Amino acid sequence: MRTFDGDETSSSADQLTLRRTNLGLVLRLLRDRGPRSRAKLAAELGMTRSAVSTLVGELEARGLVRIGDLERGAVGRPGTSVQLDGHAVAGLGAEVNVNHVSTMALDLTGEVVSEHKLALDAHAFTVEAVLDRLADLVRQTTADLTRRGIDPIGLTVGVAGLVDRERGWLTFGPNLDWQDVPVHELLRDRLGEAYPITVENEGNLAALAEATPGDRDRQDVLVLFGEVGVGGGIVAEGRPLRGRQGYAGEFGHMIVEPQGRRCGCGRVGCWETVVGLRALLDLAADPDDQVRDPAMAIDERLAELNRRASLGDTRTLDALAQVGGWLGLGAAMLANALNPAAIVLSGYFAAVGEHMRPAIESRLRDGVLAPDAGGTRVELSTLGFTAAVRGGAGLSLDRVFADPTSVERRPVAAGATR
Amino acid sequence: MRTFDGDETSSSADQLTLRRTNLGLVLRLLRDRGPRSRAKLAAELGMTRSAVSTLVGELEARGLVRIGDLERGAVGRPGTSVQLDGHAVAGLGAEVNVNHVSTMALDLTGEVVSEHKLALDAHAFTVEAVLDRLADLVRQTTADLTRRGIDPIGLTVGVAGLVDRERGWLTFGPNLDWQDVPVHELLRDRLGEAYPITVENEGNLAALAEATPGDRDRQDVLVLFGEVGVGGGIVAEGRPLRGRQGYAGEFGHMIVEPQGRRCGCGRVGCWETVVGLRALLDLAADPDDQVRDPAMAIDERLAELNRRASLGDTRTLDALAQVGGWLGLGAAMLANALNPAAIVLSGYFAAVGEHMRPAIESRLRDGVLAPDAGGTRVELSTLGFTAAVRGGAGLSLDRVFADPTSVERRPVAAGATR
């Protein structure tokens, strides 16, 4: 049984909607299961071959798919493979973080087309100045696209903080020390209206980057992102869980140790006081240790901790086990509440995660009521600090997969082969 | 922009799907916003009046709506009001709990058509015997419907424990002391295949009962259910959040006090050790107090506590404040993670909730990072122990709202007025 989704403001469906739906269905099938012939598409979608042919024809006219090689079967006429074509459009992602601003462009096939990053201490600049830099980066990215003849289809901006998506405001960003910033408006002023701009919470975008569309086993994902602060994002049934006001995913301030240490937010016993980067460094090293030297890059400090752990240094191992235990405790609470397929550790958690994993998994197994921890796996992110921009670019692309008619038909190039 | 929802196994959309969608759209609009004329429906859905007319005609032929009174406007021809008709179909809900089995039937308008309950100590019977009793109750309920000429459209069974929805099994039910029970199959054997039977987690159903379809402010709801054990359910964007294996909502075993008391599940410091009914009774009364007498009904014991609290008994008030504080702590953690519009207290929490509310709300405000607790309200459920069956019946009805063509056309009654 199928229905249109009825969550948006109710607006009826007509023939055009039907077309849009089926175009999107074909496009998503090609994304999720790879290139295949029109006949196979028809069989898998339960349509006739003729209907699929016209759909593929329209997608081709919009530059979204192209006809590829022949597909030989056992017997019979070979089919012509249809595959996603990344040369028409790309989705843009951008991020405003405390330490950097960055952008990424993904084409329809998920390939990175362009990537830019600028280290930047957000505290040292005004909001306007930071967004100026970000806009510069976005312009560089779109210039890369223009050079290749690719159209930017949308920009999704991830910011560290609480986002009001409807207005496109960052309402509360304690780490950036921003408050009530109309990010959407400020960026539109700088970048124009050539493509839609969406503002999202960084954690949600990172979580989306870890979820894989179409893969049933990667539709319910929880991302835990550790730096000095701890945040995250939730993807449930393939969709970001934002909550009523878009504030979901603020895991760092769950209170896990009521008699514990004071947190930067003013409360006592927040989860990030025991699993944040500072907690690990406090446990693993004396104040004069090099790994606590602010002048040293965080990556290098984490590498040094990994080196010590690999050499069997007990203090380091104990510290990692202790933080891992706390991490596992919180992970277990979230797993009891949400039963995700995977909890993905990102940020510094990923960097030293291999050594924390035993402690985390043991606490998770012990702490989750469902047998076998409800099937929740612990994974280390491989996306590093690009998770949010990647998720943003992916979210921008979703518009095309939901409605391929949002991409214009291209002029009929007479015998154009490339 | 609209699309078909693409989460189910991909299957393409045709004209019939289009019709189904628009029929459902009309039906849901009538449910969510009440009776209105065809012309108003057309304006709100962005369709033509003629299209709406045929849709309403078809819904009428299926007995789902009926033509009501005239609707006078300021000027012009008055419209005829179209409204949901509850006389054709009803959704069934059922529940297997430790202390009772129960059923409920809701008609399309949400009215209770039939309700049955049987007190029953599940531990004293075999699985088969308990389901025999439940099946009896369901048969009584459908008999009530048949007497009125109403068709049962589906049955949703809520069970206390972890449910594998695809197979319809209760995989793990510690409170019932059931394990790997093929509930779906056992009930189908007893009730036949006249209507589809679905098995769901009790907490999810209770949460669905608290959420209101169509109301934007009641689409993200968290239900906390307190008895001896503590459970709950999550509704996000109007849909139950079940997690990868359907185990989401097991809040009672989140570990909040690592050095605390041992829980019935074998772990230490589970939330239910500090907010479960036993914790409240331990704090509020000496062992020989009447409110701890197992012979006394729980409702009466709670009423006695409420009475003492209202009279200003400090020990009772302190106990409620302390449990309320722990309740608020857990609520804050969940609110940080999920940012619901409302946290609904159910079970015994609702019974004594008025006296715990100040403590809960204070902890919630303090413990949630988002300003003003992210807009999360604390509410007391008024549904009592019927929440799960009501949610189940509502979920059964959802099939009709999603696809009205699943209800058969009725024979054309020649001028049958009644």
Add this chain to the structure above:
DNA sequence: ACCCATTTGTCGTGGCGCAGCACAAACTAG
């Protein structure tokens, strides 16, 4: 009492999109 503006509901026509069917094209097996 009558006319007019306004709104409602219905009917007929047209366009669009998919299903069903027929058919040519392209291949394998023997």
Add this chain to the structure above:
DNA sequence: CTAGTTTGTGCTGCGCCACGACAAATGGGT
């Protein structure tokens, strides 16, 4: 080289909604 199989593309038909026209039903003004 033929038979059998599979693929992709026309063509026709049907269902559904948009659009426009029209009759029906009302209130307000004269």
